[in-house]
Amino acid sequence: MKAAIKVLGIFGSPRRGGNTELLLEEALRGAEREGATVERLYLSDFTITPCKECHGCDNTGNCVILDDMQKIYPKLLGADVIILASPIFFYGVTAWAKALIDRSQALWVRKYLLKDPSLGKGGKKRKGFFISVGATKGEKIFEGAILTAKYFFDVLNAEYMGELVFKSVEAKGDISKHPGALGQAFEAGRKLVLE
């Protein structure tokens, strides 16, 4: 029997029940509908120290900071599909999400300095998808966050499968009033497993 596709959902907002949580939850339900095994990672439940730029990972590809990120590395590497959801905070992802991304520097080292084949061309292929919302209507509100997400996924050998982003979404639950948004998230989750 074919092993179920493993989907890791990264909840990057500290606001529980908020807009990105609602969207990511729908995407994960869509993935589950297609038979995927889903793991939910609520970043605000973890202690992830920001990268200290100590270069302690340069020779080993292992981060020397012994906090909750150590539990997260195997989850990132074990996933077939990673969905990162973060609202826009000051034109970027939240500090919660950015801390995880910056701590992935240890994996960047494995891939690009140590040439670890498991993260190279012949290594496991993953898929990455980004979900975001912002309160304003600014033309470029998602640009910085999308670039950050793309480079994060690159480190994980995850093909960037695209994003689902919504503007003018501010109060908790506002996304539910956005016509079709939750349905689009559900479909995106299904497609990530089927494609």
Ligand SMILES: Cc1cc2nc3c(=O)[nH]c(=O)nc-3n(C[C@H](O)[C@H](O)[C@H](O)COP(=O)(O)O)c2cc1C
């Ligand atoms: C610290 C902070 C910074 C924010 N910065 C921006 C911003 O730069 N642009 C924007 O459009 N919205 C900004 N917002 C609004 C949030 O993106 C918005 O309220 C979003 O719906 C929150 O998503 P959540 O419910 O998933 O937490 C900011 C909110 C906070 C708390």
